[in-house]
Amino acid sequence: MKFRLSSSYGVMEEVRNGPHTGVDLAVPEGTTLRSIIDGVVTNVFDGSGNIGEGVKILGEDKREYIYGHMSDVDVKVGDKVHFGDVLGESGNTGNSTAPHLHFGVKEDGEFVDPSVLAPKLDSITGDIGIDKSVPWYDIEGRVDLAMESAKENMKEEFKEMIYDFLRAVRDVVIELADIIALLGGGIFIILGAWKLKNANRWVSIIFVSRILIKVLLGGYIG
Structure with a gap:
């Protein structure tokens, strides 16, 4: 005092x-x-x-x-x-x-x-x-301390919003990287399968394509 x-x-x-x-x-x-x-x-x-x-x-x-x-x-x-x-x-x-x-x-x-x-x-x-x-x-x-508490709560909420945004960006980047890697690997396998002869070629392409579509759609194809 x-x-x-x-x-x-x-x-x-x-x-x-x-x-x-x-x-x-x-x-x-x-x-x-x-x-x-x-x-x-x-x-x-x-x-x-x-x-x-x-x-x-x-x-x-x-x-x-x-x-x-x-x-x-x-x-x-x-x-x-x-x-x-x-x-x-x-x-x-x-x-x-x-x-x-x-x-x-x-x-x-x-x-x-x-x-x-x-x-x-x-x-x-x-x-x-x-x-x-x-x-x-x-x-x-x-x-x-109602006003001070409100200010602190606003600060915490803003920080949480920033954290949520950064986490969402991180998740999107990781998912994009996984998708790109998956697509690249699938295309590489399909191109390799193209060299096979006759039915084996199409069976391999359809099989790999089916796997790619299933993964990209979250496994909804049985």
Whole structure:
């Protein structure tokens, strides 16, 4: 992770009246903060409360995502946001002892442990863009790699198509070589049989021709 996890979910600390309701990332003031979810902004905190300036987003998954202690908010209530959209900048507002981002998640009105989302949050925080090397987790901890998996599957399917094509070409070349060798050998035998006299000549030619036709047609002549 780019930023240190300075406070975990549920810890008891002197600066709070109860267990910590989220996680804190020690990000410098002015760091770009981005939305971790597609959703709608339902609240913009004005800085008068403990959480300072901040944003609450109602995600499409029906959970609420809370960003606190911001120094600047670039969205307003009612704005639709998508994953990666800029929300504003981190700060040191409200009940805060140092610049950091407070991040919390509510489900059915109750705070839940957002720790599993810390790598994903960390990867989209800051000015260097999204770090695609970090696995992105949802709130249950399931890895969301659908797009990457699809790309890999496409690559594997393309490679398999190439292999199948090359194998087919190889088989055709081998079959052509066998057919050419068979025809050449048969013609050579027929020409040799032509030197025989009378009935022996035609018996030999018919016999060899019959064998050639049978082989070329896949043995369908009895």
